[in-house]
Amino acid sequence: MPVEVRDLPVFARRLRFLRERAGLTQRELGRRIGMQENAASPRINQYESGTHVPRLETAQALAKELKVPVAYLFADGERLARMILAYSQLSAAEQEAILREIERGNRVG
Structure with missing residues (x-):
């Protein structure tokens, strides 16, 4: 049974929303923050599915690329x-x- 978006952790929901709003694929977003081509899409997918939470440095890079304060991604x-x-x-x-x-x-x- 697929997980409903509303049931995902805050970070995962907000990251997906911002990425889609920016019109970026998971691979494009990952590449823009310096991830290797073959790892970019799977890693962003893990963040958006709530499987993993990125390290602070990665969250900061994501926020900067998506033009939001990093605190927005974590606000409860x-x-x-x-x-x-x-x-x-x-x-x-x-x-x-x-x-x-x-x-x-x-x-x-």
């Missing part, structure tokens, strides 16, 4: 993941202003 809730993406797209000044608000304990919005 959808709201937090969305916040990470939104925050990462702000300017440094905007990030600082939001951080100050949060640290003061004020609600944003």
Whole structure:
């Protein structure tokens, strides 16, 4: 019985989503982060199936290639993941202003 996408670990789900959104095959993504041609597709497949979790350095390379913060790949809730993406797209000044608000304990919005 195949595993449902929603039942996969967070990292696996997000990696697959981002790769497909970028229009890349597993082999292409692996090659772009420096994996050997013959190992690229099987290794990315293992990450997307939840069989293996990559080392931090590999996760960082994947995130950089897919243009997201590495924390997005591991965030354990959808709201937090969305916040990470939104925050990462702000300017440094905007990030600082939001951080100050949060640290003061004020609600944003």
